[in-house]
Amino acid sequence: MNTTARYARYAILILLGLYSILSFTREDYGRATSLSNTSSELSFNESPDELDLDLDTLGPRANATLLMLARNSETDTAVRSVRELEDRFNHKHHYPWVFLNEQPFSDDFKTRVSNVVSGSVEFGLIPHDHWYQPDWIDEEKASQGRQKMVQENIVYGGSVSYRNMCRFNSGFFYRHPIVQKYKWYWRVEPDVHFHCDIDEDPFLFMENNDKLYGFTISAYEFHSTILTLWDTVKEFIAENPQYVAEDNSMGYLSDDGGNSYNLCHFWSNFEIANMDLWRGEAYTKYFEYLDSTGGFYYERWGDAPVHSIAAALFARKDQLHFFDQIGYEHHPWMHCPKGAGLWSGKNCSCNPSSSFDYNGYSCIRQWERIQ
Numbered sequence: 593m594n595t596t597a598r599y600a601r602y603a604i605l606i607l608l609g610l611y612s613i614l615s616f617t618r619e620d621y622g623r624a625t626s627l628s629n630t631s632s633e634l635s636f637n638e639s640p641d642e643l644d645l646d647l648d649t650l651g652p653r654a655n656a657t658l659l660m661l662a663r664n665s666e667t668d669t670a671v672r673s674v675r676e677l678e679d680r681f682n683h684k685h686h687y688p689w690v691f692l693n694e695q696p697f698s699d700d701f702k703t704r705v706s707n708v709v710s711g712s713v714e715f716g717l718i719p720h721d722h723w724y725q726p727d728w729i730d731e732e733k734a735s736q737g738r739q740k741m742v743q744e745n746i747v748y749g750g751s752v753s754y755r756n757m758c759r760f761n762s763g764f765f766y767r768h769p770i771v772q773k774y775k776w777y778w779r780v781e782p783d784v785h786f787h788c789d790i791d792e793d794p795f796l797f798m799e800n801n802d803k804l805y806g807f808t809i810s811a812y813e814f815h816s817t818i819l820t821l822w823d824t825v826k827e828f829i830a831e832n833p834q835y836v837a838e839d840n841s842m843g844y845l846s847d848d849g850g851n852s853y854n855l856c857h858f859w860s861n862f863e864i865a866n867m868d869l870w871r872g873e874a875y876t877k878y879f880e881y882l883d884s885t886g887g888f889y890y891e892r893w894g895d896a897p898v899h900s901i902a903a904a905l906f907a908r909k910d911q912l913h914f915f916d917q918i919g920y921e922h923h924p925w926m927h928c929p930k931g932a933g934l935w936s937g938k939n940c941s942c943n944p945s946s947s948f949d950y951n952g953y954s955c956i957r958q959w960e961r962i963q
C-alpha cells in the first residue's frame with residue numbers, strides 16, 4: 593500500500609476513535625472507554641507494515657468475540673492469558689476482545705490489556721441485576737446453605753461472589769449489550785494456558801460444521817454443590833419435553849437412561865459456542881426455571897453443569913464438539929492433544945502423557961462411549 597493510502601487509513605482510524613469518545617457515555621456499559629481505545633490501539637500497536645499485511649490478507653471471519661470475565665485484581669494473569677491466545681491464534685485473525693466486570697475496570701487493566709491485543713477491545717460493566725443476589729432469595733436459607741458447605745470444606749462453599757459469577761455465566765453474559773453484537777464467543781479466563789498453535793479457526797470450523805458447543809476438558813462435578821439440580825432438570829423436561837433434541841447426549845450425562853446424573857460436565861472455563869443456544873427459547877425457559885428455585889444461591893450450582901446439561905439435551909449430539917487439537921490448561925488440569933497428528937508440528941509445549949484425558953477424574957470416556 594502506498595504512503596498516502598496508509599496515512600489516509602490512520603486518519604480515518606483516529607477520527608473513528610474521536611467519534612466514539614464523543615458519541616458514547618460510560619452508562620453504555622463501557623462502550624466509550626473501549627471504543628475510544630479501539631482504533632488508536634490498532635494503529636499504533638503493531639508496526640505499520642505488519643498492520644497493512646494483516647488487514648489486507650485477513651481471511652473470512654466469524655461473527656465472534658473472545659470473552660473474558662475478570663476482576664481488576666487479576667490484571668497480571670488476564671494479560672498473560674490474552675498474550676498467549678494472541679500468540680497461538682488471534683494474531684492471524686484479530687478477533688475482537690470483550691472484558692466484563694461488575695466493577696469498572698481500572699485504567700491499569702485497560703491500558704495493559706489494550707497493549708497486548710491484536711484487534712479491537714471493549715470493556716463492559718455488568719448491569720447490577722445481572723450480577724447480584726436477587727431480593728427474592730431467602731438470605732437466611734442461603735446463608736445456612738453456605739455455612740453447611742463451609743463445614744463440609746466445599747471449594748467456594750462460603751462465597752457469595754462465586755455464586756454471583758456462576759449465575760451470571762449461566763444466564764446473563766450473552767445478554768450484555770456488548771456481547772449481544774456477536775453470535776459466537778470463546779470464553780477465556782485469567783491464568784489459563786494455550787499449549788499449541790491453533791492453525792484452523794475454531795469459530796469457522798464450528799460454523800461450517802453446524803456445531804453449537806465446543807469444549808476441551810470434561811470432568812465430574814462435586815455432587816454436594818448441586819444436590820437438587822438433576823431433579824430440577826428432570827421436572828423441567830417432564831413439563832417441556834419438546835425442547836429435548838432427538839439425537840441428544842443423555843448417554844454422556846447419565847449411566848441409567850436419565851434417572852440419575854453421573855456428574856459429567858464440560859469444564860466451562862473454556863467454551864467456544866454459538867450464543868443462539870443460550871438465547872433460544874429452550875435455554876431461556878430452562879434458565880428461568882432453574883433460577884426460580886434459588887439453587888444458584890441455596891446450593892452452589894456451577895455454570896459448567898448448567899451449560900453442559902442444556903447443551904447435551906437441547907442440541908443434537910453431533911452439534912457438540914471436542915476440540916482435541918487445542919492444548920489448554922486451567923489449573924490444576926491440562927488437556928494436551930491426544931489424537932494422531934494433532935500434537936506434532938504445532939509447537940505444543942505440553943506433555944501429551946500428562947493430559948487430563950487419562951486421569952480418573954476425566955469424563956472424556958463417557959463422551960467417547962456415545963460417539
Ligand SMILES: Nc1nc2c(ncn2[C@@H]2O[C@H](COP(=O)(O)OP(=O)(O)O)[C@@H](O)[C@H]2O)c(=O)[nH]1
Binds near residue numbers: 660661754757861
Ligand atoms: N468481575 C468478576 N469476575 C469474577 C469474580 N469471581 C470470578 N470471576 C471470574 O470468573 C471466572 C471464574 O472464576 P475463578 O475464580 O477462575 O473460578 P474457578 O475457575 O472456578 O476456580 C474467571 O474469569 C474470573 O476472573 C468476581 O467476583 N468478579
Ligand SMILES: *[C@@H]1O[C@H](CO)[C@@H](O)[C@H](O)[C@H]1NC(C)=O
Binds near residue numbers: 655772773774775
Ligand atoms: C452478529 O450476530 C449478532 C447476534 O446474532 C447479530 O445481532 C449481528 O447483526 C451479527 N453481525 C453481523 C455483522 O452479522
Ligand SMILES: *[C@@H]1O[C@H](CO)[C@@H](O)[C@H](O)[C@H]1NC(C)=O
Binds near residue numbers: 789790939
Ligand atoms: C511453529 O513455529 C514455527 C516457528 O515460529 C512456525 O514457523 C510454524 O508455522 C509454527 N507451526 C504452526 C503449526 O503454527
Ligand SMILES: CC(=O)N[C@H]1CO[C@H](CO)[C@@H](O)[C@@H]1O
Binds near residue numbers: 624625629702
Ligand atoms: C478512555 C480511556 O480509557 N482511554 C485510555 C486509552 O488508552 C490510553 C493508553 O493507550 C490511556 O492513556 C487512556 O486513558
Ligand SMILES: [Mg+2]
Binds near residue numbers: 781861922
Ligand atoms: Mg478459573
